[in-house]
Ligand code: UD2
């Protein structure tokens with residue numbers, strides 16, 4: 001499951017301080033479909049300049065235009081837009097600027113209609129309207145943004161308007177989290193002036209996405225709240241399957257399948273129901289995707305049925321407004337970005353609710369590889385959020401997270417109110433959650449050793465150091481001076497003889513020693529530690545783990561306890 005495509009898509013912003021390059025943005029014209037008028041587009045496998053003139057300025061006319069015309073426009077039906085390799089210099093500059101400001105290809109987005117069509121990603125099972133209750137509750141849709149690109153924000157809103165039954169939407173609440181891009185000022189109000197459903201709320205200062213969502217919730221009146229990121233596209237029939245689950249049980253929190261909108265071409269890649277993933281997390285409190293576990297598959301007759309998910313990705317979900325309030329909405333002490341998704345997931349399960357992914361509901365999202373906006377300077381925002389989360393919800397298990405950050409909690413503010421909330425709600429324990437909702441998660445306390453793995457050769461100051469990022473899963477595992485701060489030097493030896501980093505295992509198949517998704521069948525992932533000789537003996541090869549003289553490479557050698565370079569010290573080793 002480590003290799004699921006979704007995995008790569010979640011950026012982890014290491015320094016918690018996103019760079020931002022606030023280049024002045026050219027004011028946009030009123031109707032965005034007009035942007036395409038002068039554009040040169042190379043659609044895939046199509047000759048240049050193939051596209052028809054864009055539809056008329058009036059928004060409504062776009063919908064009425066004959067389908068045949070529309071389908072030739074760039075990006076229609078979710079198709080990719082590929083720019084020519086040899087771009088004229090000013091076009092190249094515009095493309096680069098778009099990337100700098102947004103961390104996705106804004107230039108390409110601007111070529112695509114804000115009403116573009118998408119393929120219908122639904123399983124046949126989903127299209128039977130008898131599956132859904134006829135009296136569904138209304139939802140308000142809350143979309144928070146901080147310096148979002150104009151065409152992307154508008155496409156998000158239009159995808160809701162164009163593909164939701166109007167009687168199911170109360171308001172669309174756009175929350176501006178103190179953007180300073182000029183197109184997000186009066187121009188936005190002007191644009192939506194003729195859309196009574198759309199309301200714009202402006203935050204008085206930069207709040208971060210969590211408090212911005214709370215601000216939006218204050219304006220919500222419908223029985224259900226639906227949150228979306230500001231770079232999404234809702235697909236056909238996305239809403240009814242979500243609302244249906246809440247109509248049946250108001251403590252069910254639901255997420256659509258998040259389809260990937262390519263950051264470069266804006267291609268809409270949808271995932272059919274057999275490829276659905278559920279959410280998990282690791283002990284760094286980072287969200288991760290996993291294949292639907294067997295125990296969950298057994299509950300279903302059809303892969304399109306809603307599946308239980310231990311956690312949610314965070315940005316896209318619907319929740320009963322009163323249930324959200326009962327759960328204490330979000331912790332308003334969370335800043336800017338991160339951790340709120342796990343907070344809501346844990347308490348949903350622990351305090352009497354259910355969290356599901358609904359394969360019939362599809363919403364695309366542009367996954368970015370870096371955060372384009374400014375975070376807070378001088379504070380590790382993500383760590384502060386995660387410490388609050390761990391302190392309030394994880395009981396004794398919080399220590400496994402704290403070990404990953406060298407036991408240094410920093411200043412995380414006051415959490416007494418949140419603890420009281422948990423008490424008042426009489427929520428279940430975190431152990432109950434792990435045992436019943438996420439039994440797949442490896443518990444560090446079940447390890448025979450945890451912490452650094454130090455080599456005793458050449459001075460004895462070198463530690464096993466994990467390659468970073470899921471992308472590097474197949475890169476050789478490295479070496480680095482021991483730093484005692486956990487992080488990439490935090491390893492666990494499991495009772496089953498795996499050297500683990502959460503769900504990935506040290507693996508040797510004859511070439512490099514790499515990290516690979518744990519498979520639980522020993523072989524290339526089976527290691528035996530001999531406390532007296534200090535050798536780390538590998539199962540399938542019979543060799544021993546060692547380091548080279550340069551202290552920068554792991555090697556596998558014939559076992560020989562007289563070589564210090566084969567000696568290892570495992571932190572907190574306890575074989576009893
Ligand atoms: C994911 C979630 C995101 C959120 C985050 C963890 C998905 C698809 N996305 O990250 O919703 O749960 O994990 O916190 O599940 N924004 C503000 N103010 C800020 C920063 C961001 O309003 O200070 C807006 C931003 O414009 C966007 C939304 O919040 O609409 C989420 O931010 P993101 O897209 O940078 O987060 P993402 O998708 O990497």
Ligand code: MN
Nearest residue numbers: 229315365366
């Ligand atoms: Mn996002």
